[in-house]
Amino acid sequence: MNIILEELEGKHVKLVPMCKGHVQGLYEIGSDRNIWTYLPSVVSTFDDMKVFIESALNNKENGSEYPFVIIEKETSKIIGTTRFLNISTSNKTVEIGWTWLTPSVWGTSVNKECKFLLLRYCFESLGTIRVQFKTDEQNIRSQRAIEGIGATKEGTLRNHMIRRDGTYRNSVFYSIIESEWGLLKKKFF
Numbered sequence: 001m002n003i004i005l006e007e008l009e010g011k012h013v014k015l016v017p018m019c020k021g022h023v024q025g026l027y028e029i030g031s032d033r034n035i036w037t038y039l040p041s042v043v044s045t046f047d048d049m050k051v052f053i054e055s056a057l058n059n060k061e062n063g064s065e066y067p068f069v070i071i072e073k074e075t076s077k078i079i080g081t082t083r084f085l086n087i088s089t090s091n092k093t094v095e096i097g098w099t100w101l102t103p104s105v106w107g108t109s110v111n112k113e114c115k116f117l118l119l120r121y122c123f124e125s126l127g128t129i130r131v132q133f134k135t136d137e138q139n140i141r142s143q144r145a146i147e148g149i150g151a152t153k154e155g156t157l158r159n160h161m162i163r164r165d166g167t168y169r170n171s172v173f174y175s176i177i178e179s180e181w182g183l184l185k186k187k188f189f
Contacts, residue, residue, distance in 0.1 A: 003066045003084060003126065008117040012074070013110055015117055018056055018067035018081065023049050025078035026069065029102035038139040039100065042164065056083065056098075063087060070101065070114055079105050082114055084122075086132070094122055095132040106141075109189075115149050116188045123181040130177050136163075137170040146174045150184040 008015040027049040036042040043049050059065035067083035080101035084094045096118050101110060122128035133151055135142040147153065151174035160171035176184060 003087070005121070008068075008121055009073075010113045010117050012072065013079070013113050013117075014071050014073055015068040015082070015114060016071060018053060018060075018069050018083075020050075020053060020057070022069045022078065023053055026053065026081060029078055029080070030100070032103050034103060035100045038136040038142065039098070040161070040164070059085070063089075065098075067098070070110070072105070072110075079110065080114075082118065084118070091130075092126075092128050093130040093132065094126075094128055095134065096122075097133060111145055112149060112188065116185070119149075119176060119181065120185065123178055128178065130175055133174040134171045135174075137172050143172055149176075150180070150187060151176050152180075 005017070007017070023046070027043070027046050030036075030043050030049060033042075041048075041052065043052050053067075056065060056067040060067060064087060065083050065085045066087065067081060069078055070080040070082060071077065072079045080099065082096065082099035085097055086093070086095040088094070096115065099111065099114070105111075119131060122131050133146045135146065137156060154173045154175055157171045157173065159168045161169040163169050
């Protein structure tokens with residue numbers, strides 16, 4: 001499982017590999033505090049966004065993550081980011097996560113199209129046997145979105161993480177496995 005690609009392109013969005021040149025664009029759309037409610041870190045300043053991107057690129061370098069920037073094709077503007085993480089070549093598994101979008105595209109087909117592009121690449125190009133998703137138990141919007149793409153809810157890990165405010169986070173896990181992809185992909189659009 002060797003992730004090497006230039007971009008994934010759909011009808012409305014394209015996913016391009018994240019680079020340092022994306023700092024300004026991501027910073028401009030990442031200013032709404034609601035984006036960061038359930039994420040492990042908060043980006044408040046330009047320097048925070050530089051650190052966010054540097055961390056993602058360091059993880060890409062060591063092979064544990066592969067971050068993308070989401071571009072709206074009609075406007076050529078950055079509208080969010082997502083990534084592969086917890087990449088396990090030996091087990092042919094990957095997680096899709098760290099997805100955040102500018103609030104102006106919440107509730108649109110953008111997230112669903114992004115997930116379709118990523119899943120299609122995983123199952124049809126990489127030979128992945130399992131794609132995992134996880135979210136904060138309190139993040140109902142994210143759970144609905146994951147369930148909306150047909151992922152199977154596997155359960156909840158209690159006290160899985162400690163949130164920024166010191167409270168314990170229960171994480172809800174979902175997956176899609178290779179034998180489900182053929183049927184699921186037909187239901188996307």
